[in-house]
Amino acid sequence: MGSPGERGVLVPAPDVPLDDSLPDALRRAAPPALPEMSQPHVLRHYLRLSQENLGVDLNIDVGQGTCTMKYSPKVNDQFVRDPKVAELHPLQDERTVQGVLEIMHRLEGLLREISGMARFSLQPGAGSAAIYANVSMIRAYFAARGEAGQRDEVITTIFSHPSNAACAKTAGYKVITLYPDADGYPDIEALKQAVGPRTAALFITNPEDTGLFNPRIEEFVRIVHDAGGLCAYDQANANGILGITRARDAGFDLCHFNLHKTFSTPHACGGPAAGACGVTEELAPYLPTPTVEFDGDRYHLDDDRPASIGKIRPFYGVVPNLVRAYAWIMSMGGAGLREAAEVAVLNNNYLMAKVLEIRGASVPYAAGRPRIEQVRYSWERLAEETGVHSEDLGLRTADFGTHYWTSHHPYVVPEPMTLEPTESYSKADLDEYAAILAEVAREAYEEPETVRTAPHRSTVHRTREDVLDDPATWAVTWRAYRRKVLQK
Ligand SMILES: Cc1ncc(COP(=O)(O)O)c(C=O)c1O
Structure with missing residues (x-):
């Protein structure tokens, strides 16, 4: 895009010729191929790119169900940009970062209160990383009891988020998946058949990605506990149950939250995520290192935890998002969290009633029953009658300025579309979205x-989805892309 000689910054000529000051071995043979562009050109380029985006700050981001695309309050970014946070260095002496350690310690206290769990780690960089930490702790727990070889199975459900099955598999477990009963809830009779002396754990999302809350969740936990297994609650879908139910009260041993969903911090694709995993007192020794401790006088990072599964990411987790989540929870208060949950549920059920008025749309399972914070709809009838698929519908909504993204794996509901309005959208927004x-x-x-x-x-018409599912085409760097895809 540039032209030779165009400059954004004029660099003064050095007093000493470069040839004299740089050893031969450090000198480039040819100048780097940097774009030669003026500042206005660069500015225009990036502003134009930003206008090609769709996202929660630009449109009604209801079409990214399972992701809880709520508003990330900008005032919380101000806290993060404050030099007191932004200019901290992770290698600073602990005595000089007491403030941020206090925030982390307090955030842990809030999550303990919200879930009923005894301790939390704020280290995981995403929900799936938190689930992987949880499954690693379960493995360490059974290893310490000499039962690791014997307990080699994890049970999950098909409408639990797929990262539960994926993490269990990655950690070396055999995965058993329960399907729904006629009402759309995980089949309890199938669970009774699946549990046994080989069960290490149940990993379950509730409400599931259908938006249905399993009313027999305590019974599920009891059945797994009776078989000697542990229960891990994927609370990434907690936006509709905040202040209403708690993982520990239902008997769970572990849980995790996605701070970038329920607690309003930006998401992974659009910013670094943060998962927080919580455990009972019994499992606390296995939490990742370091934990943040307070001795009554000072906060400190505890790395001396011999039973810990160890370090799971550099330094202390995604600290800016921990600050944002803390600020959000404090600004809401306990009653505010519950109100956010209630409004999210109300919005979701209002939108469901509107969508069900549309020709060709339906909601599989538990017909007529309300959902919690999201709904997995089906456009099967529309597809049969028109040959148009749900993916096409979603992409067409982008022409009306709304965001759409697929997150329905595995494809069990035919022609799925998952919508999750959260508490951030007004009735007018929801009416507009339903009208689209x-x-x-x-x-x-x-x-x-x-x-x-x-x-x-x-700008981009359609991306090829098949390549996303084909590791042969993945390339995480430009060099890898050139080598693998361009074969250069
Ligand atoms: C219920 C549930 N569990 C786990 C995850 C995985 O979280 P992440 O995408 O941060 O890895 C998600 C993602 O949205 C989710 O919806």
């Missing part, structure tokens, strides 16, 4: 080609 969906469904019936070939107003 209704318009797109109308098009599917009356001018299907428009929908099938969408989006029409995006």
Whole structure:
């Protein structure tokens, strides 16, 4: 994009010729191929790119169900940008970072209160990293009891987030997956068949990604405990149950929260995430190192924890997001958290009623029953009648300025679409979103080609999904991309 000689900054000529001051071995043979551009060009380039985005700060981000795309209050970013936080160095002496350690310690206290668990680690860099930490702690716990070889199975459910099965598998467990009963809840009879002396743990999301809350969750926990297994609660879907139910009260031994979902901090794709995993007193020795401790006088980081599963990421976790989550919880207060949950549930059920008025839409399982904070809809009837698929509908909504993203793996619900309005959207926003969906469904019936070939107003038309599922095409660096994909 640049042109030779164009400059953003004029660098004064050095007093001493460079040739004299740099040894031969450090000199480049040729100048680096940097773009030669003026500042206005660079500014225009990045501003234009930013305008090609869709996201929670730009549109009604209801179409990214399972991700709890709530508003990240900008005042919380101000705290993070404060030099008192932004200029901390992770290698600073503990005595000079007492403030941020206090925030982490207090945040842990709040999460303990919200979940009923005894201790938390704020280290994991995402929900899946927290689940992996939890499964690692379970493995360490059984190893310490001499039962590691014997307990080699993890039970989960098909509508628990797939990272539960994936983490258990990665940690070396055989995974047993329960399917729903006729009502859409995980089949308790199947659980009774699955548990036994080989059960290490149950990993379950509740409410599941269908938005259904399992009313027999305590019974599930009891059955697994009776078989000697542990129970881990994926609380990443906690946005509709904050202040209403608690993992420990239902008997769970471990749980995790996605701070970037329930507690309003930015998400992984759009910023670093933060998962927090909580455990009972009995499992606390296995938490990742370091933990933040307070001796009544000073805060300190405790690395001297011999039973710990060890370090799971550099330094202390994604500290800016811990500060944001702390600020959000403190600004809401206990009653505010519960109100956020209630509004999220109300919004979700309001949107469900509107979507069900649209031709071709349905909600599989537990017909007529309310959902918690999200719904996995099906456009099966619309697809049968028009040949237009749910993915096409979602992409067409982008032409109306809304964000859509698939997160329905594994594909059990035919033609799925998962919507999660959170508490951040007004009734007018939800009406607008439902009107967009209704318009797109109308098009599917009356001018299907428009929908099938969408989006029409995006910079990138359609990305190929098949390559996402094919490790042979993955490349995490530009060099790897050149080597693997461009074969250069
Ligand atoms: C219920 C549930 N569990 C786990 C995860 C995984 O979290 P992450 O994407 O931060 O790894 C998600 C992601 O949204 C989720 O919805």
